[in-house]
Amino acid sequence: MMIQGTLGVLAILPFAVSRALQGEWVMVILDLLIISGIVSLGVYGRNGANFRTVSTLFTLMYTSGMLAVISVKGPDMLFWAYPTAIGGYFMVRLKVAISISVLSAVAITALVYEALSAFQLSGFVVTYLLVCLFSYFFAARMTQDKQRLAEQATIDPLTGANNRRALDDAIESRVSLFSRRAAPVSIVIIDIDYFKRINDEYGHAVGDLFLQRFVEYLNGVIRKSEILFRFGGEEFVVIAEGRLEEASNLSEKIRGLFEQAQLIPDHAVTVSIGVAELGHEETSREWMKRADDALYLAKSLGRNRVCLAPSLESKPKTVSFDESILVEKENA
Numbered sequence: 079m080m081i082q083g084t085l086g087v088l089a090i091l092p093f094a095v096s097r098a099l100q101g102e103w104v105m106v107i108l109d110l111l112i113i114s115g116i117v118s119l120g121v122y123g124r125n126g127a128n129f130r131t132v133s134t135l136f137t138l139m140y141t142s143g144m145l146a147v148i149s150v151k152g153p154d155m156l157f158w159a160y161p162t163a164i165g166g167y168f169m170v171r172l173k174v175a176i177s178i179s180v181l182s183a184v185a186i187t188a189l190v191y192e193a194l195s196a197f198q199l200s201g202f203v204v205t206y207l208l209v210c211l212f213s214y215f216f217a218a219r220m221t222q223d224k225q226r227l228a229e230q231a232t233i234d235p236l237t238g239a240n241n242r243r244a245l246d247d248a249i250e251s252r253v254s255l256f257s258r259r260a261a262p263v264s265i266v267i268i269d270i271d272y273f274k275r276i277n278d279e280y281g282h283a284v285g286d287l288f289l290q291r292f293v294e295y296l297n298g299v300i301r302k303s304e305i306l307f308r309f310g311g312e313e314f315v316v317i318a319e320g321r322l323e324e325a326s327n328l329s330e331k332i333r334g335l336f337e338q339a340q341l342i343p344d345h346a347v348t349v350s351i352g353v354a355e356l357g358h359e360e361t362s363r364e365w366m367k368r369a370d371d372a373l374y375l376a377k378s379l380g381r382n383r384v385c386l387a388p389s390l391e392s393k394p395k396t397v398s399f400d401e402s403i404l405v406e407k408e409n410a
């Protein structure tokens with residue numbers, strides 16, 4: 079939007095100057111109104127206003143400017159309709175852009191039909207609609223590609239869970255949110271016990287299928303507000319809203335589910351889980367490390383269990399982490 083705004087100002091400014099030199103003051107005022115609208119919206123956007131709102135206002139503002147210029151100067155200004163329409167397709171949602179360009183076509187036709195022959199008018203309408211059509215296809219393709227790239231960058235292709243990169247971003251943003259709002263949040267790391275044996279006994283393809291079903295089951299048990307990530311091969315992470323106790327209950331639910339689930343007939347597959355609640359002033363790395371240490375303890379105590387890293391709120395921040403202070407949560 080900044081690029082479009084800057085280009086808009088650079089394109090209009092020379093016209094405003096030359097019109098001032100020729101004494102066309104109505105046009106000068108219109109040009110200056112459009113320029114000041116662009117600048118004000120740019121400042122509004124930089125001050126943190128919602129991007130979608132700013133870009134919609136921006137598109138409406140320069141579309142109205144274009145219509146005003148045509149209504150003052152007549153068909154000589156019709157060429158401004160094309161860049162205005164193209165800009166809309168890259169600024170606002172496609173449905174909104176279509177509505178704006180159709181309404182603009184109708185308004186422009188109403189403004190110039192008396193001054194143009196039927197042939198000239200139909201020539202304008204056809205070329206204007208063609209420009210809108212090409213812009214639509216181009217912008218739609220761009221939006222699809224953007225969505226696909228964003229998915230490829232953040233989704234694990236095997237299981238459809240969010241990937242490690244998405245986890246890193248989510249943890250960073252939770253830590254930064256916590257420093258502002260202190261809404262309690264916990265990390266749950268789930269590791270499938272002896273997963274290698276599944277690969278060894280049934281083959282890698284069955285191992286893959288197992289991981290896919292495992293994620294389906296996990297998605298069935300976590301809440302909509304909780305996000306599932308694939309952390310590594312057979313390790314998954316849930317960022318769970320709430321305190322350690324709530325995350326502990328969720329973890330027990332997950333552990334019990336897989337103990338019963340029989341994802342492979344006659345082959346019980348259990349999980350070990352480490353849980354840590356984010357502490358004040360804790361970094362993402364420290365938070366993750368405490369959860370990982372709790373998982374390590376769950377593994378070393380015999381697997382198929384949940385271990386909790388004690389809440390930092392009751393401990394001085396300076397106490398270095400020691401495995402012996404981990405609390406094992408007895409199996410249900």
Ligand SMILES: Nc1nc2c(ncn2[C@@H]2O[C@H](COP(=O)(O)OP(=O)(O)OP(=O)(O)O)[C@@H](O)[C@H]2O)c(=O)[nH]1
Pocket residue numbers: 236269270271272273274275277281282283284285286289310311312377381
């Ligand atoms: N089928 C399949 N296997 C994978 C995938 N990613 C990792 N693995 C396997 O997961 C296994 C992980 O083995 P380990 O780290 O020894 O863990 P484990 O056998 O679960 O043992 P513990 O975690 O100690 O209980 C390895 O055999 C990897 O080859 C995958 O995408 N598909």
